Amino acid sequence: MRGTPAILHLDMDAFYAAVEQAAKPSLRGKPVVVGGLGPRGVVATASYEARPFGVHSAMPTAQARRLCPNAAYLIPRFGLYRQVSDVVMGLLRALSPLVEPLSLDEAFVDLRAGGQAVESADDARAVGERLRRDIRAATGLSGSVGLAGSKMLAKIASERAKPDGLVVIPPGTERALLAPMPSRTLPGVGPATAQTLRRSGIDTVGEIAGAGEAELVRLLGKAHGTALYAMARGIDERPVVADRDAKSVSVEDTFDTDLTDRARVRSEIGRLADRCVERLRASGRSGRTVVVKVRNYDFSTLTRSETLRGPTDDPAVVREAAARLIEGVDTTAGVRLLGVGVSGLADFTQEDLFAQAVTGRSAEPSRSVPAVPAGPESPGGPEDTDGGTAVVRRWLPGLDARHARYGVGWVQGSGLGRVTVRFERPGSPPGRVRTFAVDDPELEPSDPLPLPGGQLPEPAIRPKVMSSSDPAGPAPGTSSP
Template identity: 45%
Template sequence: MDAFFAAVEVLRHPALAGKPLVIGGRGDPFARGVVSTASYEARRFGVHSAMPLRMAHERCPQAVFLPVDYREYARVSARIKAILRQFSPQLEDVGIDEAYLDVSQLTDPSSRLARAIKQRILTEIGLTCSIGIAPNKLLAKIASDLEKPDGVTVLTEVDVATRIWPLPVRKLQGVGPVTERRLEAIDIHTIGELAATPQARLAALFGPAHGRFLWRSAQGEDDRTVVTHREPKSHSREVTFQADVGDRQTLLRALAGLSERVAEELRAAGRSGSTVGIKLRFADFETRTRVRTLAVPTHAGTAIFAGARACLDRIDLDRKVRLLGVRVGELRIDQTRALETAAHVAEGQMLTLDFGHPDDPAV
């Protein structure tokens, strides 16, 4: 299903069906925060993900605004992933609302599997999803976005020229706003135009590695495999203050709370980290980051806070602060807790199941 968070809220509150619905922040359109998900009814008014809630209210004042309930969305997502694993254990979880399935070893046609998956999710959970079927992740992801909502799209290599090349370059994974603007500056607007650009020119503009990546992606080439287990590189938490903060003690209290939340996540994952960093965004949106390496890896809130505080000491607090975040990286398995890891490399046909909108940010 599209607009995952909004769809879950409609499932919980059927009276919201058919109404413009905006999920974001604490659900207060006059408070700071951004849109996490907007229902299709709200999108008709120009509301989209990552838009400030105030702007969303200006465009669609009749919308129902609700806070993000990540715990409930994660619970529903886990049920969906459990259904998917019954069809193929080769599942790559790429977020709360999306997954890749490698079905190349299964005998049933992938289109039949897709319909069976959709029916199971609809029957058992009450939600719909969009599924893309293709030989690789890149094409499967694009396919999952082509026929929304509640669609099944099959792409093969022969479809690249007719169905992929006419699309805007932004549809390619790895092409964000900055890369899109740089490509448009040299009159490259579609994937086909990118595919027709010599690799040497792209390498000169973006560097050899990124230039080759862009060119291969435009050709529909992708050799990434389904990864059934992915180790997190870091754990982080951040807060956007409802009013800009100029008091250091208030910042320290927020830093302590964030440090403890990160510590709880690390302990739950059986991990410790060797680096502590902070992100600080001033009221004028200038952002500063600082990182400190610890003498001993830790998952203790007090040690994380000490490192975060040392990072804060290295920033001149000459303006009020809008956002503050804590991050612990360089993770390793705790010696006191053994965790099992597994990875599977497989090539062949893949399904991408998209439960949300491609612009929905992670929460």
Template identity: 50%
Template sequence: MTPNRSILHVDMDAFFASVEQRDHPELRGKPVLVGGDGPRGVVAAASYEARVFGVHSAMPSAIAKRLCPQAIFVSGSHKNYRAVSNQVFEIFERFTPLIQPLSIDEAFLDVTGTERLFDSPKSIAEQIRSLVKSELRLTCSVGVAPNKFLAKLASDMNKPDGLMIIEPDRIHDILDPMPASAIPGVGPATMKQLTRLGVRTIGDIRKLPAETLRAKLHDSGDRLHQYARGIDDRPVRVDREAKSISHEHTFEQDLKDPNEVRAIIARQSEDVAYRIRKHQRFARTITVKIRFGDFETITRSTTLDHPTDSTAEIHKAARELFDRWAQSFRPVRLIGVGASQLTDQPETGGLFDQKTKDTQRSVDRVGDEIINRFGKDAVRRASSLKAKPRHGAHGPGSDTPTTGEEL
């Protein structure tokens, strides 16, 4: 274990909903849900008043309404949330330059060695909480620990508006009784494997030999073995660039025509490729996400042998991912296309010859200029024009910073 580190995980409390309650006094103390309230809507954020009723983010709005009929739905403003997020991160920067955003409303901070300036890590955490409250009229929860894994666990322990410190000599006392599912990345599939090994708690994992975990879970087994011992040597990465760019859409009615899905994938590929070029980045991994009417969700990814910003190549990869699944097609509720493993380095190989790639770059460049002047619907490729106009619960994509640091 890397010795003597002091890591903070700061997580804003019910961020979107709290911003709405702050800016609209009539919403304070009431169950507020940010998201679409239509039959196909999804809750993006829930205030703590709504969470009491069992409502949580990513829940279908129809279910949220049944659980909390008095809930107040707010469409929200991502532009406003981004502006407030920038103010939050400016507070972080007063204490350390070593900041790793995980999303618009949470981050890791490495405050190792700053004690001479700001006193103890506990004092820094208390100052951050105080400044967020006094300057922004919001609350955050902070976890303080020797590494990122423990700091993130700690920040969840005293929410909302809480502070939790995990001292090195108390790591096992705190971890051992916690459920194994508390470890990030341990979802139902992994938990099923662990249950077969007699595992219920993190302490149970700690008792298992590394070889047993590795045999069952491969690389994830090694990480579980480390995390169960409170070991995490990952550094706080200073990178506020987007690590993934995606576009997804939920539809009012399930799509029953595979060709219409293909057309929407083409349109989403155009949008993702445009934003990749806007960020002056290149993507190596392309992902297609599909959610069915029963809310089962599948994702399929492919890693290219070169990074690309080409609309044609991104679309080709996304279409092939869908076509592999399309033989067992069933009605689709949500479709998404994403790009990750972003890099500053351009492609060095590719699916097309150099002349074809030069032509595609010219087409992309002209298309980007038209979009910049007249909007994204001013130019579309033929493959995407087959998509019927539809109203969805939500349609904007996401290029906020993410780490992809799942177990």
């Protein structure tokens, strides 16, 4: 632990929804929900305008629609989110080489490793405020910042700072701050652990610390009990670890209706394998173990894996291995989710002809349905043809489109052979809406436009700058994606 508040935790505010509001001028200040749009879709992020209606992440989209029917429901555009995340992470790395990303919108930073002069709470606050200004200038988005002497406390501080605020926890105040918080505030306390503690009359962090190490070890086991006792007293020695290596690369899709047709299952596995290799190559990696994941109609889940003779990023090799694996799985009762992954990652490829399912088979990728970037929905929508091969054109709400006459815009909705597009771009005034036939030859999917900085107006909620003693802010232990 640091003797000064030199550990910074950044959590971007409602990140996916905020990016969509910045990219789509007509959605600013309105409820926006990003996630899966099918009957089995799940909310990834809800904007702050949608949250008063009860909408939150991990909620079924169908339930969110009932709570907030007038929100804009959009498919995720992870390519754009990664671009914005890269800008934010670049600003963090300018502060210190020790940056530990937790997701696209969240990271820890060890400020001392970057030579930042953080000797007091005021020094820490100055660094945090400068970072928040730089993020808004570069992306137009807001982020909440927590600063403390440890990772656990810095994350608690950023949660108290939401939305668009900054909280510093000066060393020496940790135990008084933690004592009244619920037990689930601490890392490692999930529903099961909280229930075990509750049965012993332990509900708050202060009561965990008061129970003593011996009692916690009796209740939870030596490793868990010892770690929890330390954290309840504000002790967290975990270092900020930069450049965490991914252990695997995978993609999966949940389908609106259970798949029972064997040919469709094979086709989906091939499509997922190609998408997985695209991600693998984008990361500059290769892998030697191919994994297939199947979730059945009754939510039972199984995986099958095959280890190749050497690491590869060849789509034909991964596709054929995945096809072999799915052949050994009975899918006749119905499949709700399929996934393909590659593990055993390496920074090189090893050519091995014997890794192919059939020696001499062409390694050229097969023609497959082009995947909409990061869309969790199963294929559906209007069909076009390209050289006799069916190509699915999916006009899902939120995706980018370009018209030969009207320019760039985004899909508001589609159905009954029609698609509605709003023509606007980041930084423009709210645009006009036009409707076309789904097979209009002048309308085509397009790539997201880059998000320039400073596109969001000042938030309606005033930014908060608080010390750990401030009573304002959301309840501790809550978080916002």
